[in-house]
Amino acid sequence: MPSGHWVDTTSLKRAEHFRLYRAYAQPHFSVTADVDVTTLHARCAAPGGPSFFLATLFLSLQAANAVKALRLRLRGDAVWCHDVVDAGSTVLRPDDTFTFATFPHTERFADFAAAGEAEIASRRLATGLLDGGDGDELIHYSVLPWVAFTSFTNALPGPDESCPKIVFGRYHACGAQWLMPVSVQVHHALVDGIDVGRFFEGFQQRLDAPAL
Numbered sequence: 001m002p003s004g005h006w007v008d009t010t011s012l013k014r015a016e017h018f019r020l021y022r023a024y025a026q027p028h029f030s031v032t033a034d035v036d037v038t039t040l041h042a043r044c045a046a047p048g049g050p051s052f053f054l055a056t057l058f059l060s061l062q063a064a065n066a067v068k069a070l071r072l073r074l075r076g077d078a079v080w081c082h083d084v085v086d087a088g089s090t091v092l093r094p095d096d097t098f099t100f101a102t103f104p105h106t107e108r109f110a111d112f113a114a115a116g117e118a119e120i121a122s123r124r125l126a127t128g129l130l131d132g133g134d135g136d137e138l139i140h141y142s143v144l145p146w147v148a149f150t151s152f153t154n155a156l157p158g159p160d161e162s163c164p165k166i167v168f169g170r171y172h173a174c175g176a177q178w179l180m181p182v183s184v185q186v187h188h189a190l191v192d193g194i195d196v197g198r199f200f201e202g203f204q205q206r207l208d209a210p211a212l
Helices: 015-022 038-045 052-065 109-124 193-208
Strands: 004-007 028-036 072-075 078-082 086-092 098-103 138-144 165-169 172-174 177-187
Touching: 028 193, 038 052, 038 177, 038 193, 052 086, 052 098, 052 109, 052 138, 052 165, 052 193, 086 109, 098 109, 177 193
Parallel strands: 086 138, 138 165
Antiparallel strands: 004 078, 028 177, 072 078, 086 098, 165 177, 172 177
């Protein structure tokens, strides 16, 4: 059972915001912005460089864990705060369908990459869609490497879905830079625009100086 604690929603400084958006039929909002992956792209493109996908997943997961709001989850009328959240991402199979894979949070990229490569190899051979790891301790990731999109919306099971959704698009050259669109979709009862902004700031800082 992932570690964490219950949150007293009545004592939250944004308790009114929580009650307001908790009653919405469509309480989610999304933000899409480009991040500068120039430094990371060069690192990954060098001989023996790491997987660009696993590197961006690792760095974004670090940034997400640093923002408390992205670790909050609705559980009925209550709110749970995870100490640490993992990544659940789509993986493309040889027949062009996708399955879901789980990438546990680690402090060291070497550990994350080793486990991630094994998980991808295993899930690409899987015939089922889900294989555990579908609890609310995840941030849901997806990748659309064919499109440098400017907006994105996710399929949601209902208004109580509170796992953040992060989607990476196709990285592309822009002058001397390499940019990648990133979409973040969250539940407004738990997450505000400032929290999404802090995620993007933290992610960009890690992309500029990747500790891999």
